[in-house]
Amino acid sequence: MQKKFNLQLAYLRKKKGITQQTLAEVLGTSYQNISKWENGITMPDLTTLLVLSEYFGVTTDQLLGLTSIQEDGYLEEKTDTDEFWNEKLPYLIRQQKISWNEDYFEFLIKNVWGIKEPVDVLDLGCGYGYIGLSLLQYLPEGSTYTGVDFSANLLQYGEKLFREKQLSAAFIQADILSYQSSKRYDITMCQGVLRHQGTSEPILKKMMELTKKNGLIVSMDINREIELDGIYIEGMNYQKLCNRNGSRKHWLAEYENGDRDYAAAMRSAHRMHQLGIRNIEVRLNDKVSFFSPDQADYEENINNMMEFNSLWYKEPEQDVIERLMNHGMTRIEALAYYQRGQEINDFLKDNPKTTVTWLRGKLITFGRK
Numbered sequence: 001m002q003k004k005f006n007l008q009l010a011y012l013r014k015k016k017g018i019t020q021q022t023l024a025e026v027l028g029t030s031y032q033n034i035s036k037w038e039n040g041i042t043m044p045d046l047t048t049l050l051v052l053s054e055y056f057g058v059t060t061d062q063l064l065g066l067t068s069i070q071e072d073g074y075l076e077e078k079t080d081t082d083e084f085w086n087e088k089l090p091y092l093i094r095q096q097k098i099s100w101n102e103d104y105f106e107f108l109i110k111n112v113w114g115i116k117e118p119v120d121v122l123d124l125g126c127g128y129g130y131i132g133l134s135l136l137q138y139l140p141e142g143s144t145y146t147g148v149d150f151s152a153n154l155l156q157y158g159e160k161l162f163r164e165k166q167l168s169a170a171f172i173q174a175d176i177l178s179y180q181s182s183k184r185y186d187i188t189m190c191q192g193v194l195r196h197q198g199t200s201e202p203i204l205k206k207m208m209e210l211t212k213k214n215g216l217i218v219s220m221d222i223n224r225e226i227e228l229d230g231i232y233i234e235g236m237n238y239q240k241l242c243n244r245n246g247s248r249k250h251w252l253a254e255y256e257n258g259d260r261d262y263a264a265a266m267r268s269a270h271r272m273h274q275l276g277i278r279n280i281e282v283r284l285n286d287k288v289s290f291f292s293p294d295q296a297d298y299e300e301n302i303n304n305m306m307e308f309n310s311l312w313y314k315e316p317e318q319d320v321i322e323r324l325m326n327h328g329m330t331r332i333e334a335l336a337y338y339q340r341g342q343e344i345n346d347f348l349k350d351n352p353k354t355t356v357t358w359l360r361g362k363l364i365t366f367g368r369k
């Protein structure tokens with residue numbers, strides 16, 4: 001606690017543009033005392049804490065580092081920007097490897113959607129075109145794939161990949177919401193896009209606009225609540241693994257601040273229904289991963305699981321705690337959340353032969369225009 005207070009005090013003083021001497025004069029103390037507080041050697045008494053919080057216009061919780069000091073109390077994740085996704089190519093490649101059973105695409109195309117004639121597919125927020133690569137192998141010959149994304153890096157990689165595989169596709173760099181086309185598609189889809197928007201409605205409306213009458217509108221997204229219950233690690237307490245600590249507050253803060261929606265998958269059918277989309281159905285992607293040490297990619301898959309569940313951080317602990325606090329958690333909740341991740345990491349390191357089941361809960365929601 002003392003360690004955090006000293007950082008907050010130094011931060012607030014510098015932000016106000018005053019010296020230790022000036023602050024000492026305001027409080028009627030010596031600058032040596034201020035220096036000791038800021039170096040974490042001593043703490044001021046309770047009365048001085050109250051004066052300090054009034055002087056800097058923050059709560060005592062903020063001064064002590066129990067709640068965030070950010071002026072607006074919330075920092076956006078920025079997952080709806082091209083700057084964010086331009087850096088995410090390796091992450092997306094790693095993620096797809098454990099997202100789908102490829103044969104499930106065949107099942108959807110042939111058994112669920114009954115596609116027998118060539119179709120024009122539009123993929124909004126296509127990334128490097130993973131969905132296109134998966135679908136084209138099962139779609140009737142003559143079908144076309146068009147991907148729209150605002151990330152130049154992802155599109156560039158997609159173009160190269162399709163060229164190498166001698167598959168034809170059109171990749172268009174544009175923001176989905178301002179994308180205009182006179183062409184109308186048989187199938188308009190998006191994967192992992194609605195979850196990153198404050199609200200799904202504008203993109204669903206765009207999907208409707210770009211789809212032919214009676215065409216198919218498909219959204220595929222993971223639901224965080226389901227995903228969090230979906231990790232089983234042999235030897236660990238399952239209830240403890242499912243413990244959400246502060247995650248619910250985290251998700252709610254993102255949702256209430258219009259940043260992104262952890263439950264977009266669960267809401268999609270309802271939003272589609274409200275927009276007048278017909279014959280709505282929801283399916284669950286049937287991928288469940290089982291990792292065992294006899295598999296060559298065991299370690300890689302375990303690392304991916306930890307990364308996707310934010311259980312393993314590349315930033316220093318202090319930065320993670322601060323970020324979590326800017327997403328509605330108290331310091332104590334943020335610490336508990338961080339420590340849970342550390343605990344799982346430590347367990348996996350100490351038990352390199354343990355087995356893991358991971359169910360992600362990706363919903364596939366679709367209907368007709």
Ligand SMILES: C[S@@+](CC[C@H](N)C(=O)[O-])C[C@H]1O[C@@H](n2cnc3c(N)ncnc32)[C@H](O)[C@@H]1O
Binds near residue numbers: 079125128175177
């Ligand atoms: C989680 S990734 C999924 C990528 C791809 N659909 C896949 O399944 O591999 C989300 C994608 O949506 C794109 N995206 C998000 N919002 C967008 C917008 N408003 N306009 C264009 N692309 C967007 C991002 O650049 C990123 O490629």
